[in-house]
Amino acid sequence: MTTSLLKYPSQAVAKPYFIAAIGLFVGQILFGLIMGLQYVIGDFLFPEIPFNVARMVHTNLLIVWLLFGFMGAAYYLVPEEAERELHSPKLALALFWIFLVAGALTIVGYLSVPYATLAKLTGNDILPTMGREFLEQPTITKVGIVIVALGFLYNIGLTILSGRKTVINVVMLTGLVGLAVMFLFSFYNPENLVLDKYFWWWVVHLWVEGVWELILGSILAYVLIKTTGVDREVIDKWLYVIIAAALITGIIGTGHHYYFIGTPEYWQWLGSIFSSLEPIPFFMMTIFAFNMVNKRRKQHANKATVLWAMGTAVMAFLGAGVWGFLHTLAPVNYYTHGTQITAAHGHMAFYGAYAMIVLTIISYAMPKLRGIGTAMNNRAQVVEMWSFWLMTVSMVFITLFLTAAGILQVWLQRYQPNPLPFMAAQDQVALFYWMREVAGVVFTIGLILYIVSFFVKGNPQEANS
Amino acid sequence: MPELFTKTMARNIYLGGSVFFILVFLALTFDTTARLPKRDHRENITEQVALGKKVWEENNCIGCHTLLGEGAYFAPELGNVYQRFGQSKDAIKAFIQSRPVEGIPGRRSMPQFNLSEEELDAVAEFLKWTSEIDTNNWPPNING
Numbered sequence A: 001m002t003t004s005l006l007k008y009p010s011q012a013v014a015k016p017y018f019i020a021a022i023g024l025f026v027g028q029i030l031f032g033l034i035m036g037l038q039y040v041i042g043d044f045l046f047p048e049i050p051f052n053v054a055r056m057v058h059t060n061l062l063i064v065w066l067l068f069g070f071m072g073a074a075y076y077l078v079p080e081e082a083e084r085e086l087h088s089p090k091l092a093l094a095l096f097w098i099f100l101v102a103g104a105l106t107i108v109g110y111l112s113v114p115y116a117t118l119a120k121l122t123g124n125d126i127l128p129t130m131g132r133e134f135l136e137q138p139t140i141t142k143v144g145i146v147i148v149a150l151g152f153l154y155n156i157g158l159t160i161l162s163g164r165k166t167v168i169n170v171v172m173l174t175g176l177v178g179l180a181v182m183f184l185f186s187f188y189n190p191e192n193l194v195l196d197k198y199f200w201w202w203v204v205h206l207w208v209e210g211v212w213e214l215i216l217g218s219i220l221a222y223v224l225i226k227t228t229g230v231d232r233e234v235i236d237k238w239l240y241v242i243i244a245a246a247l248i249t250g251i252i253g254t255g256h257h258y259y260f261i262g263t264p265e266y267w268q269w270l271g272s273i274f275s276s277l278e279p280i281p282f283f284m285m286t287i288f289a290f291n292m293v294n295k296r297r298k299q300h301a302n303k304a305t306v307l308w309a310m311g312t313a314v315m316a317f318l319g320a321g322v323w324g325f326l327h328t329l330a331p332v333n334y335y336t337h338g339t340q341i342t343a344a345h346g347h348m349a350f351y352g353a354y355a356m357i358v359l360t361i362i363s364y365a366m367p368k369l370r371g372i373g374t375a376m377n378n379r380a381q382v383v384e385m386w387s388f389w390l391m392t393v394s395m396v397f398i399t400l401f402l403t404a405a406g407i408l409q410v411w412l413q414r415y416q417p418n419p420l421p422f423m424a425a426q427d428q429v430a431l432f433y434w435m436r437e438v439a440g441v442v443f444t445i446g447l448i449l450y451i452v453s454f455f456v457k458g459n460p461q462e463a464n465s
Numbered sequence B: 001m002p003e004l005f006t007k008t009m010a011r012n013i014y015l016g017g018s019v020f021f022i023l024v025f026l027a028l029t030f031d032t033t034a035r036l037p038k039r040d041h042r043e044n045i046t047e048q049v050a051l052g053k054k055v056w057e058e059n060n061c062i063g064c065h066t067l068l069g070e071g072a073y074f075a076p077e078l079g080n081v082y083q084r085f086g087q088s089k090d091a092i093k094a095f096i097q098s099r100p101v102e103g104i105p106g107r108r109s110m111p112q113f114n115l116s117e118e119e120l121d122a123v124a125e126f127l128k129w130t131s132e133i134d135t136n137n138w139p140p141n142i143n144g
C-alpha cells in the first residue's frame, strides 16, 4: 500500500457498490434455496414466508445487485477511460446510501407485512404500478430508483462528455441511459391486461436482450483490453459489431413474447425469425473473448479475472443463445410457454450473462480498490477459481434439472393423450426439483468460497509483483 | 480483413441498424395497438374488471401463478381457470375463499387473503374477462 493503484482516486467509490452487490447476491441465493424447498415441501415456512414473497425477494435482490454491479463498474471504468476524475464522488457515495437504504426498506416491507398492506401503506392507489413480475416494488421505490438513476447518469454523463470519449465509454453510457429510459415503462400500467403485458416486456425484454447487452459488451471489452493488452482499435470494432447484432435482432425479437398474450398472429413470424437470430451477438462475444485471449500481448497476473471473462462469454451464449433458442420458435413455445423450461433458461441466462460479468469486473477491480495489487495472491486466486467452477457447474446442473422437469411437465400436462392437471404433473417431477435443490446447495458452497477468497492470505514466500 | 471492414463501417451498421429497427418496432406497435380492441374485447372491461386487476396485483397473485403463461410456475395457470372451473365465477370465488390460513400440510399452499365480497367478485370477473382474450388458441388444453 504505497502509492494508490488507481489511476484516478475517484474510482474508489466503486468499492462500496461492489461490496453491496456481493452482500445482496448472498441474500438472493438464500431465498432461492427457500423456494427450492417450497417446490417439494409445499408448506415449508407457510404462512410466514409464502412462495410469492420469497420469489419477489429472490428476483428483486437479483436485479438490485446487478444494478449495484453495473453502477460500480461504471464508476470504476469510466474515469479511467475518460482520463479524468469522476465529476462528483460525493454524489456517487450519497446515491449509494440512498439506493441501499431504499432497497433494504423495500425488502423489509416484503417480508414484514402482507403485500396488500404494503400496497396500501405506500399509496399504490395513487399510481398503481405494483404486483407485476419483477416490478413488484412499491411505486415510491420505483420513483426512488429513477432519482438514483438520474443522479448517476448525470455524474457519469458529465464525466464522459468532458473527457476522452472512448467507444467503451460511449457504449456503456448508451446502455445505461437505455436502462433508465426503458424502466420508465414500469410506470405505465393500464387497466387492459394485454396492453399492460405488451409494454411490460419493454422493460424486461428490452433490458436483457437490448440495452443491457451494451453494458455487458462494454464491460467485457474493457476487461479484455486490460488483461490481454490487445489493441483498442480491434476491440472497438468487435464491440460495435456485437452491439449492432444485438439491437438488430433483439428489438423485433421482442415478438417472441407476443405469441399468446392477445397480440396479433403476425408476431409469431416476426418473433420467431428475429429472435432465432438473437444468439448471434452472444456467439460473437464468445469468439471475441477467445480471440482476444489468444492474441494477448501479456500474461496478466489476475488469472481469475480472465477465467471469469471467458466464463461469461461461454455461459452467456449457452444460457441466452442456446437455451433461448430452444423455446423461441412459436410452435415450440406453444408448448413450453410458462413452464420450467422458461425457468431453466432464465437462470442460466441471468447467471451466465449478467451475474458473471459483474463478478468479472469485481474480480478485476477489487484487488486494486483494496490496495492489494493488480491481482490477489495465488492462494486466494485458486480459491476464487474454485468458487467459479462450483457456481458455474452447479448452475449448469440447475439448468439441466429444470430442463428435464420442464420437458416432463410439457409432456404430462400439455402433450400426452390424457393430460394431467398442473398439480398432479408437478408431483410426478418432484425428483428433479430435489436434484435442483441439491445443485443449489453446491452453488451456495461456491458462493461462500467466493467470499472466503477475499480474505485468503498469500504464501509468505510468494514474491509480490 | 483489417482494412476492408473499418471501425467506422461497424459503427455505421450499429447506428443505422438500431435506428431502422427502432422505427420498424414503433410502426409495428402502432399497428398492434390498432388491432388489439378486436382481440382483447376492451368494451367488456367494466369497473369491476378493472378493480379485479387491481386486487390481482395488490395480492401479488402473479408471484405463484402464471397468467397467459407469464409469471411464476409454482401454481396453476389462471388465464383459463374460468373455463377449467366450468365457467363458474362462484367456483373461483369459493376456491379463493376456502384457503386454510395455515395452509395444507405438505402441499403447496395458497394464502387466505381475506378478500371482501366485492373484491372476490371483481377478481372472478377479471379472470372471466381474461379467459375471453384471443390468445391464438393458447393454452394447448384445459389444464393450462
Ligand code: HEM
Binding pocket: A133, A208, A209, A256, A257, A275, A276, A278, A279, A316, A319, A320, A321, A323, A324, A325, A326, A327, A328, A329, A333, A336, A337, A338, A339, A342, A345, A346, A347, A349, A350, A353, A354, B069, B070, B071
Ligand atoms: C442474457 C440474455 C437473456 C436473459 C437474461 C433472459 C432471461 C429471460 C427470463 C428471466 C425469462 C422469463 C421471463 C418471465 O418471467 O416471463 C425469459 C423468457 C424468454 N426468453 Fe430469455 N433471456 C435472455 C436472452 C434470450 C435469447 C437470446 C432468447 C432467444 C434466442 C430468449 C428467449 C426467450 C423466450 C422465448 C422466453 C419466453 C419463455 C416463455 O414463453 O415462457 N431469451 N428470458
Ligand code: HEM
Binding pocket: A029, A032, A033, A035, A036, A039, A055, A058, A059, A062, A342, A343, A346, A347, A350, A351, A355, A436, A437, A439, A440, A441, A443, A444, B071, B072, B073, B074
Ligand atoms: C441456489 C440456487 C437457486 C435456486 C434454488 C433458485 C430457485 C428459484 C426458484 C424456485 C424460482 C421461481 C420459479 C418459479 O416461478 O416457479 C426462481 C426464479 C428465478 N431465479 Fe433463481 N434460484 C437460484 C439461483 C439463482 C441465480 C444464481 C440466479 C441468477 C443469477 C437466479 C435467477 C432467477 C430468475 C431470473 C428467476 C425468475 C425466472 C423466471 O421468471 O422465469 N436464481 N429461482
Ligand SMILES: [Fe+2]
Binding pocket: A205, A209, A253, A254, A256, A257
Ligand atoms: Fe425475450
